[in-house]
Amino acid sequence: MANVEKMIAETFLEMAQGLESGSYGKRPKIALTGMGSEHGEENAMEAALMAAKxxxxxxxxxxxxxxxxxTVKVADDEEGHKKMEEMLANGEVDGAVTMHFPFPIGVSTVGxxxxPAKGREMFVANTTGTSSADRIEGMIKNTIYGIIAAKTCGIANPxxxxLNVDGARQTEKALKELQEHGYDITFAESARADGGCVMRGNDVLQGTPDIMVTDSxxxxxMVKMLSSAATGGSFEATGYGYGPGIGEGYEQLVMIVSRASGAPVIAGAIRYAAQLVRNKVFEVAKAEFAAAKKAGLK
Structure with missing residues (x-):
């Protein structure tokens, strides 16, 4: 009987919170380490309050x-990181936003x-971490990671x-082979006159693709420049940060921001994390890796 009453109470609480915030269902629990920012702790707390709404x-x-x-009280940044890892391991929170994290090889973040040109959102695959010691293999994996992030955020066919960097043509060839073997991937067309899926600087500014693939x-x-272009570089003011660490079999949601990230970007990272939690990013990842492997991804 007590369990039934508890469930009813929790349901009514979720309804009340939904009416207040406009977001229904179970509220994602996201940790934020607030120490270490170049803009002070107050900047991080401002972001926390923005996201909590x-x-x-x-x-x-x-x-x-x-x-x-x-608030989870800690004395310094080092203690804060230990506490964050403990809360993630114990399942006290669904994810975390922090300024640095030692991802294992094979895991990298999708910003x-x-x-700026058209105000379009764009995923940048990838921004920190190392998907592979081999550059081309890394960019192929970055593509899969970017698709996982974009699909989890509601883009059904991203x-x-x-990006036209070293290894772009080899990456294009490998991805098109995956496509030919059944992997569902849709290539963007450059806004430049010659078209193609290899993107130029104009495409970065215009947000031509949903996912821009490059090395980390x-x-x-790219993320640093796009998020702080209007502020002179010392304050990242727009966007969602450097994103979640994604990799095959990796099921710990850690989002990266930088020490220069302003409150709007940190709040964006928390919202990004919440969206990934609500839409079950790890389930999306399993399905995407299975599809890519079936098509020949090694």
Whole structure:
């Protein structure tokens, strides 16, 4: 009887929170490490409060407190990281947003930006971490990771463009072989007159593809430039940060922002994490890896 009453109470609480935030269903629990920012702890707490208004239970790991956010007190950044990892391991939170994390080889992050020319969102695959020690293999995997992130965020048939960097043509060839063997991938067409799925700088600014595939170092620079272009570079003001670590068999949701990320970007990263939780990113990943392997991905 007590369990039934608890379920009823939780249901009514979720309904009340949904009416307040406009977001229904179980609220994702996302941790945020607040120490270490170049803009101070207050910047991170501001982000936590912004995201909490959108139906996310934010667990702020740091020294500040505020109504609407659960604070987990720690003395410094090192203790904060240990606490974050502990909360993830224990299942106390569904995911975490932090400024650095030692992802294993094979796992890298899919950033999400707002492009300046037309205000289109674009996923950048990838931005931190190492998908593979081999550059071409890494960019092929980055493509799969980008598709996973985009599909989980509601784009049923995302378009893929390959940035014109070293290895772009080899990556194109390999991806088209996967396509020929049954892997469902849709290539974008460059906005430049010569078209094709290899993207130029114009395509970056316009957000031509849903997913821009590149190596993680180039992707990292791309996110930094697009998110802080209007501020002079020291304050990342737009977008969703450097994204979640994705890799085959990896089921820990850790999102990356930078020390230069402003409150709007950190709040965006928390919302990005919540979207991935609500739409079951790990289930999407399993299905996508299975489809790619069936088509010959090694």
């Amino acid at each position: 959108d139906g996310v239970d934010v667990y702020y790991i740091g020294s500040l407190e505020a109504e609407g956010v659960t 999400r930006v707002v492009t 378009t893929v463009g390959i 170092l180039t992707g990292n620079i």
